[in-house]
Amino acid sequence: MNSSNLDRNALTKLNNPASEKGVLAGLIRYGKDAYLDVSSLIEEDTFTIDENKVIYKCLIKLFETSDNVDLSSIISASQQLSLYEYLEKGDRLKQLNHLMHYEIHIDNIRKHAQKLRKLQLTRSIQNELKSIYLRLNEIDGDESINEITSIPETDLQKITLKYLREDNSSTKLIGENIDNYLQLIISNQEKEPGISTGYPIFDTAIGGGLRRGAVDLIGARAKAGKSTLADNVALDITKRGIPVLVLDTEMGQEDHWNRLLANISGIPINDIASSKFNKDPEQVKKIEEASEVLKKIPYHYISVAGRPFDEILGITRRWLFKEVKYNNEGRMNECLVIYDYMKLMTSDSISGNIAEYQALGFQITQLVNFCVEYDIPCLSFVQLNRDGITKETEDAISGSDRLIWLCTSFSIFKARTEEEINEENVGRYANRRLVPIVSRHGPGSPGKGGIYMNMRGELAKLEEIGTKRDAEKQARINNEGFEREGDSEDSDDSEYGEGT
Numbered sequence: 219m220n221s222s223n224l225d226r227n228a229l230t231k232l233n234n235p236a237s238e239k240g241v242l243a244g245l246i247r248y249g250k251d252a253y254l255d256v257s258s259l260i261e262e263d264t265f266t267i268d269e270n271k272v273i274y275k276c277l278i279k280l281f282e283t284s285d286n287v288d289l290s291s292i293i294s295a296s297q298q299l300s301l302y303e304y305l306e307k308g309d310r311l312k313q314l315n316h317l318m319h320y321e322i323h324i325d326n327i328r329k330h331a332q333k334l335r336k337l338q339l340t341r342s343i344q345n346e347l348k349s350i351y352l353r354l355n356e357i358d359g360d361e362s363i364n365e366i367t368s369i370p371e372t373d374l375q376k377i378t379l380k381y382l383r384e385d386n387s388s389t390k391l392i393g394e395n396i397d398n399y400l401q402l403i404i405s406n407q408e409k410e411p412g413i414s415t416g417y418p419i420f421d422t423a424i425g426g427g428l429r430r431g432a433v434d435l436i437g438a439r440a441k442a443g444k445s446t447l448a449d450n451v452a453l454d455i456t457k458r459g460i461p462v463l464v465l466d467t468e469m470g471q472e473d474h475w476n477r478l479l480a481n482i483s484g485i486p487i488n489d490i491a492s493s494k495f496n497k498d499p500e501q502v503k504k505i506e507e508a509s510e511v512l513k514k515i516p517y518h519y520i521s522v523a524g525r526p527f528d529e530i531l532g533i534t535r536r537w538l539f540k541e542v543k544y545n546n547e548g549r550m551n552e553c554l555v556i557y558d559y560m561k562l563m564t565s566d567s568i569s570g571n572i573a574e575y576q577a578l579g580f581q582i583t584q585l586v587n588f589c590v591e592y593d594i595p596c597l598s599f600v601q602l603n604r605d606g607i608t609k610e611t612e613d614a615i616s617g618s619d620r621l622i623w624l625c626t627s628f629s630i631f632k633a634r635t636e637e638e639i640n641e642e643n644v645g646r647y648a649n650r651r652l653v654p655i656v657s658r659h660g661p662g663s664p665g666k667g668g669i670y671m672n673m674r675g676e677l678a679k680l681e682e683i684g685t686k687r688d689a690e691k692q693a694r695i696n697n698e699g700f701e702r703e704g705d706s707e708d709s710d711d712s713e714y715g716e717g718t
Contacts, residue, residue: 232341233266237330242270243320244327245277246292250285252324253277256331264334269310272301273317289318342377349373364525368532371539411659413554413595416454417682419669420652424627425659428554428595432626433586435560436652437602442633443650443673443680444599445469448558449477450680451597456515461553463518463537465530468558474519475512477678482508486676516541527581530557531588538592550593557585559599578621586624602630627657630668647696648672648689650680 241260244252265271279295280287292314296302305311350370357366412427421427428434438444445468452462466474480487483504485495495501518537522530534555542553560581578600589596600621622628630653639646653668654660663669670689672681683689 232337232344234330234333234337235267237333238265238267238270239317239320240322240330241327241334242273242277243317244322244324244330245274246287246318247320247322248324248327249287250281252327253281256328259328259331259335264331264338266337269313272296272304273314275299276301276305289315339377343374346373346377362529364529364532367536368529371536372532413455413460413552415451415597417451417652417669419664419682419684420629420654423654423660423662423664423669424629424657425661428597429626429659430593430595431590432658433582433589433596433598433624434627434629435582435598435600435621435625436629436631437600438631439602439633442631443675444631445558446477446673446675446678446680447631447652448556448597448599449474449481449678452517452554452556453478453481453515455554456517457511459516461516461518461542461551463520463534463541463553463555465520465522465534465555465557467521467523470521471519478512478517479505479508480676481678482511484677487678488676527584531584534588535592538594542594553594555589555594555596557596557598559601560585582621582624598625602632622656625656626659627654629654642686642690644670644686644689644693645697647693648683652682 241256245256260274262271262274265274273292276292276295276299277287279299280291284291293302293305296305305314347370350373353369354366410421410426412421412425412429412432414421414427424434436444436447438447445466448464452464456462464474476487476490479485479490483490483501485501485504489495489501490505495505518541520533522533525533538550538553542551545551560578582598585596585598630651632651632653634642634644634649634651648670650671650673651668652671654663656662665685665687667686670683670686672683673679674681683692
């Protein structure tokens with residue numbers, strides 16, 4: 219079978235004259251009310267038969283001024299559109315009159331429109347594939363693998379995303395279907411509005427975890443332990459079966475393996491990297507068990523060091539479509555993207571006319587738009603400037619205005635200084651602090667010192683302790699070996715908000 223026969227057969231399969239007839243007859247019989255019910259599904263190109271396209275255009279013109287349809291009003295609309303000469307030729311007026319008397323139930327109009335929309339989607343994909351074929355013919359071999367693969371992936375994904383979300387493009391009364399939602403939330407068990415990071419106090423501070431369509435930003439100085447924080451969040455979430463993609467700009471895969479194996483097994487990172495552990499059969503067993511855990515969790519990793527930001531977004535998009543996928547309602551399944559960390563990736567990212575903070579502003583804009591478009595959460599890190607050593611305010615990051623405006627929450631993660639250790643009654647037990655500075659949905663920092671944490675770097679473990687008061691209690695218990703009366707009482711929730 220030659221290509222022309224294939225094209226003709228495909229065209230025959232990709233239209234449905236009966237459904238086209240059903241939709242037009244329904245619009246004529248039931249008027250504008252029927253049109254408003256299917257308007258998000260049909261357009262001129264939804265129809266494949268020329269006569270049907272003309273009738274549809276006339277109906278749209280008519281609905282601008284009238285709610286009802288009759289033969290004379292259709293003819294009047296065709297004259298306004300300079301289409302009457304087309305309608306009066308041959309048996310077209312006779313066919314139109316047949317449509318006027320065609321019996322169809324109002325509930326079936328949308329079903330026919332949905333069929334036609336799916337066929338239109340298929341034709342769009344078919345046409346896009348032809349366009350992709352021509353664009354791929356222009357490849358000369360100088361392009362990167364990602365540039366080549368992004369040609370079919372990006373264009374096809376844009377088409378499918380448009381069709382998947384088309385039902386959400388129409389305005390609705392705010393109370394519509396609220397009874398179904400109310401029944402759902404009443405019957406559901408209590409849950410946070412976002413994905414828990416594994417750190418309950420931090421989740422509360424930012425408003426209930428990492429939310430869809432949002433970027434939560436954490437700033438840190440070099441060597442503060444942001445990658446350890448990222449790995450701990452990823453490990454906790456993937457153990458719940460939720461896919462996580464870690465986009466890493468610095469560390470290699472073996473570094474992550476060593477950290478994750480240490481975290482799970484309790485064997486120090488250096489003992490793993492140097493193979494020192496293999497002298498102890500019990501430790502070998504623990505490492506093997508830890509590796510089995512890593513094989514089963516949906517922790518996805520890629521090094522994006524040196525890649526342009528657009529390419530990083532392309533990689534993320536491909537992961538979403540391949541590994542996460544849409545559910546039956548057209549919504550991306552639950553997942554998390556961790557970007558460690560936001561910075562200028564190549565010299566192409568910045569020119570003499572654009573400052574570094576402006577380039578980072580463009581990145582956060584693209585990242586937020588990406589998260590909104592695909593309805594996913596993102597936890598991203600950013601390097602603090604030198605002000606971040608001493609200041610715990612919004613201006614601790616370069617070009618903070620754009621970043622703060624667009625992120626859902628901004629927190630600072632830092633090591634406690636020697637001065638803090640000497641002055642506070644916490645000692646060296648709590649060696650890190652996570653300070654929520656800005657939170658759109660939550661109360662912010664639970665106290666002036668933020669959230670005290672303890673990082674065991676040799677095991678890549680990061681434990682959330684609580685407020686300064688909680689850390690003082692725990693340090694005292696560790697030093698004295700027992701709890702004093704009142705040590706086990708919960709912290710005073712009234713501390714929330716002091717640091718915002």
